[in-house]
Amino acid sequence: MASFLLQRFWQSILLVFIVSILTFFLINLAPGGPSSMMRMDATEEERQAISAQLGLDKPVIVRYGEWLGNAVRGDLGDSLSSGQPVIQRIAERFPHTLQLTILTLIVSVVIGMILGIIAAMKRNRASDYMINFIAVIGLSVPSFWLAIMLILLFSVTLQWLPSSGVPPEGVSLWEQIKYLILPVIILSTSTLPTIVRFMRSSMLEVISQNYVRTARAKGVKESVVIYWHAMRNALIPVVSIVGVLVPRLLGGAVIVESVFGWPGMGRLIVEAANSRDYTLVMGVTIVVTLLVVLTNFIVDIVYSKIDPRVKNF
């Protein structure tokens, strides 16, 4: 176990390093520069002055070396667009994205499991078809379109829910939940259908196993068969899929945060890329990469705990 963890740790370090190289060179080689230099009415003298101030007059390779040297010491530099430390800008936004993604993950896993089990139990019946149909629709409909549609319905027409933003401080729990309902629904469309389909096929596979048949033959109650014997094993592949869903959630957050004015990391990286804020792009990318790596790390450990077949790797 220890050697496996150590191996995974070094793999993760290597991955973060490769991502940092790729990101740094890609963003630096993109046309244009920081927005301060890219104003329509800026003169060449102004652009050169700003470039020198930001240290962009050095070769890219030298700048990467400097960035890496600082990053390993925990210093991600200052944002080129605001002058604030990158860490501070990420810290301002990170909790909002975390709140959105964790809540979406919980909602997706709980509802996805329930729907997946129902679909498996009612295989080839109306409710199975209905659940599958909704899952396909959820995967197919563009989330930004659905988001606008829901804003129009629930915020503009019915005026039940706020159209965007985060809850102001000091409001009731129900008010806070109201702000989260639409973003979570939209973000769930990228994860929920996958969990439903995985749960369904996994459940179908498990209930055809001999031990389930044996349990039923022994007269064990159906609910115990399903929720105790079958579900535990059916969950194994679902746990593994969570690791895949986290990057998808973070990607989906870019659109959801833009449409709902949610001040999270998704919007931050779009703003940073558009304004060629190199240090901020690097900071957000590294933090997101670490998050994905960490999630997969946790998934591996949980997987090894619940699947006896991989316990003794």
Add this chain to the structure above:
Amino acid sequence: MKKSTILSVLFTMLLLLLAACGGNNSSQSDAPTDDASSEETSSSPSQGGEIAIPIVGDPIFNPWHPNAYAESNVVNRILFSGLTKPGKDTAPAPSLATEWSASEDGLTWTFKLRDDVKWHDGEAFTADDVVFTFNTLVLDESKGANGASNFRALDEVTKVDDATVEFHLNRPWASLPAYLGFNAEILPQHVLEGTDVWNNTAFNKETPIGTGPYKVETYTSGQSVVLTANDDYFLGRPNIDKVTYKILADVNTHIAQAMTQELDIFSLEDTSSLERLQNVAHLSVEPRNVTKYYWVAVNQNNPTFQDVKFRQAIMHAINRQAIIDNILKGYATIADAAITPNLETYYTNDVAKYDYNPEKAKALLEEIGYIMNSDGVFEKDGEPLSFQFDVAVQGDLVTIAQLIQQDLKAVGMDVELVTLDWNSMIQKDVVERNYDMMMNWWTYPDDPDVYAQYHSSNADTGNNIPNYKDEEMDRLLTLGQETSDPAKRAEVYKELQAYMAEQLPYQYLWYPQELVVINNKLENVPELNYGGTLHYINEWSIKQ
């Protein structure tokens, strides 16, 4: 990159769908009418209340910061004050300065300052703050201050006494007072002196100290900036207690929130939701004049485009009225030159006109030696007339550029449209000047001085984007800057417009009208464009 367009189209369709479903119980009774406004309340405006305004990104509370863009300007305008501000009649009006005059030779301007102004921290505003702002920040070329290039004619600012400053110029510059009201607010010496101003995040991102009608209460990145009325504002405490700038990146959200009364005033960039907004009982959409014009430019460093007849052919080929009617919903007029109609003293309509006339465009191309080939494309010396047309993904520009491309193709020009993100467009077209044809706009203070965009000294590296070099143009631009008598100045600029319309350094498209969406609960909002009316936010009030 087309996502915003798709979003807008979908949004409009949905709005229409919902409109069709009823739910619009609007009676326009509480919309302001001319009658209502003519009954200008003689009683004093009501006090209190709060309003919300959208901005698309996080602002920087420093008008001279290299990263202060449009979204920062609309915030800084009410946190800080300039020496002047755009007047309601477009002439520069007093702000921190009460009066000004130029010396006989036009090289020294004296500004008398108010002596009753306090910074938000209670310190007194003096001439030292003006000297510090210009000498330390604006005139230091190594700092690259935003808008510093507007002040190339300025050598230094000197203090005469606490309430008097002198601006010393290296050439006469009649538009100095107008430029001092154009995102040129004064910063506090006592707070910023000795600090690294661009990286002073305590000031630029947390608690700025200004002299304006509002001061920052809280700023939450990505969410909002909450401002409260400045009790000590030198023109009296503003009527409205609180102004919240909501940071909302998506313009569709602005529209939705205007409909739900979560936003009170903004400039509508996209006309696709116009009709729906006009049918909302609590909203007015008001067209306002703005000092701005749209253009296409062909690179004058490329011999293909150097003949004036070629540029005239482009003008005859583009159906500008169709663009105005179909895309801009009629809220624009055809442009002939760089001076906009709202500058009534200087604007003239008496210039060369180019009607939409594809046949004339073809005839002009034939006059300069082009021959139509069997593919319907003009060619010269066996070389087809084919070039690239660059456009940035911004508002309606791509859609309009597609129409222009079709018009140019229809007269035998083989035009390839290249869409770029804003940053890439600036790099390629403006920094490297690596383009054949491009499209954009200019906006400038309410003054006809357009030296920066036309003078040959600004070709290749400055704001003279087409790299147009012409001695007569230079002469008129310089004469305009040197002439301070308004009547004589008007004559110079009318001559300049005639010359521009004839020579077409840029190919002029239209003068837009800005559409300002206003919640009818707001009153006493001067009838200026959105940016201009913010200078008078202290006068706004909320209907009781």
